[in-house]
Amino acid sequence: MRKIAAVFALLTVVSAARLGGLAGQTAPRPPANDPIRVGFVGPLSGAYAQNGRDIQNGMLLYFEQIGFQAAGRKIEVIAEDDEAIPATSLTKARKLIERDQVDVMAGALLSSTGYALAPYIEASQIPMIYPVVSADDLTQRLRGQWIIRTGWTGSQPNHAFGEYAFHTLKLKKVATIALDYAFGWESVGGFQRTFEAEGGQISQKIWCPVSVHDFAPYLAQISRDVDAVYALFLGRSALQFMRQYEEFGLKKRILLIGAGPTTDEHVLPAMGDEALGVITALHYSAALDTPANRAFVAAYRQKYNKIPSYYAESMYTGAKWLVAAIEAVGGRVEDRAAFLQALRTVKLTDLPRGPVELDDYGNPIENVYVRKVERVNGALQNTVIATFPRVSQFWKYDPAAYLRQPLYSRQYVPPAP
């Protein structure tokens, strides 16, 4: 026992002596001919695994197409599973940045994960690409410097869609039904703001818990005198909603419109005729008829044997963005300030979704497509029926005035004109 005590005392002294000197010590950087390390974090298991895998697939497809090489350096991807739990995401990000010493991070799916990672990313000064996380405030009221969003904000396509619904679809009165969390509020809020500003009216807002299994109690609440129902659902809830909307006899009577993810290609192949005619808006559609998108869809189909969802496109674009920035700095990603600058000033025109550049707040300015579900050659697709070019997250509003407004919430009421 005394021996153990002596060893222990010695260790304590040694560790105490070293404590002061170690606090500020940083590990040496690898030389520049090392591979560029990309840390990927996303849900690869659990309820959101499919979305996470789509994101990862899109990234790997692009890196494969360029042979995992950019500006003469190899690209190495280290992927970690965060189970869509914010605290796990943080732990995995720490592992990637502190242990694996990645040069750049990418990934994340949910808004909660996005908010959890943001302060850590800012503090560790490693750039991170958010291909999907659409929480408005990440590039608005709570924006940082090191996060580069190549995706969208939840309200962005819906601003355009509100105007389209009023002027082109000639809708006057709309009920909304959506998942009850920030993504739902921001999508519905964006739609409500422009739709009501043009003269329309949102007569009802119905919120369903994220764990909703049966839509009967919610569908029964929908007033029959509305011109259309606006819906936002994802994954299993989207499938279930579409089926029940038809079973309730609503499909025959009331037009169904919604946010893009409701009919996104991650659920569309599993839907049937109940989805036909649904009109939604998003910054991407797999049916977009451009050379860049046709090539992407063909390559994705060949590799993964399915149609790409917007999640898959998101990180295909994200990877391309990353490589464009790596090439702009000649592969010297170790100069993080220059690399960050390059990431923020990339402009790409040949993306599957069309041209994209970032605004001063770090959010993409990109096309918004209004899509209608149609059956073509036996398969459902989101046929593009209208395009709003170069839509910003602030729509047509002045950014400064926009940011003085509160974030879209569950109780959002549009400002008086």
Added chain:
Amino acid sequence: MEETSSTLSRRKLAILIVAFAGLVAAPPFFNLALPGLASYSVGLLTEMLIFGLLAMSLDILLGYTGMPSFGHAGFFGVAAYAVAVLSTRHHAGFWLTVAMGLAVGTLLSAAFGLLVSHVRDVYFLMITLALGMVLWGVSYRWIPMTGGDNGISGLPRLESHLGIPWSGPLPFYYLTLIVFLACCALLALLVNSPFGLTLKGIRESESRMKSLGVNTWLHRYLSYVISGAFASIAGILWAYYNRYVSPTYLDLTASSELFLMVTLGGPGTLVGPAIGAGAIVLLKNVISAYTERWLLILGAVYILTILWAPQGLWNLGGRHRSKS
């Protein structure tokens, strides 16, 4: 029969001392041996300590008093939320924030204790489960206060909030270690005190303890509150560690994982749950770096433990088979 720490075998005492020395000396060792990995490894150790403390707090209930709580992550989460709300929105000072975190968690357990202390076994499990779900629901839906699903981010660093001149993973680790060891000492004192022995008596036979004139309700109530208080301490550390809080801290998954930590390590031993927590944190993070099928391995570990170490890892190869 579990051993109390006063009758710990020499072997186990030696293990404990080595573990203690290891915890103190590990970070500098990491720095010497694996310079690139140091800060990440220290972070993992910090996580292990925080969850170790949380698992030990549940052990008071589950292992010593025999009350299987399925909503224990609730107190952990509520304390974390108190820290987050006070430090970000109200810019409260460090000591006020910590005191309020502890007070909110403890008062809540004192209130919930009134509702649950009169029931046992599966009824206790179900009520605590329901209360845990209520807390989760509040964190998810009371958006002006909690930020809902998005959580609250941007908490200050513990080091700067406390006003110490060092910052980084190492000072945080040693602060956590000090809190952890202090809590260990308090919990060890508690379970070996007459009060702690009465808790064990209640676990073994409540009717006998009643006939001895013990107010068993009060003892169960107090053990619930004490356990909630220690869980709050872990919650405060976790909030500062992540500088972020979200409803996932107190959801059912968190509570059940905590339950697994205690069961894996060996309930009613204090040391066991801490080991269980450490093992799970380590497995989750180390295995997942090597394989995508890490959940499979974690599941296998649980099954193997149930088959070959039903009393938990800490009781592995112990002397209590003779009980049969």
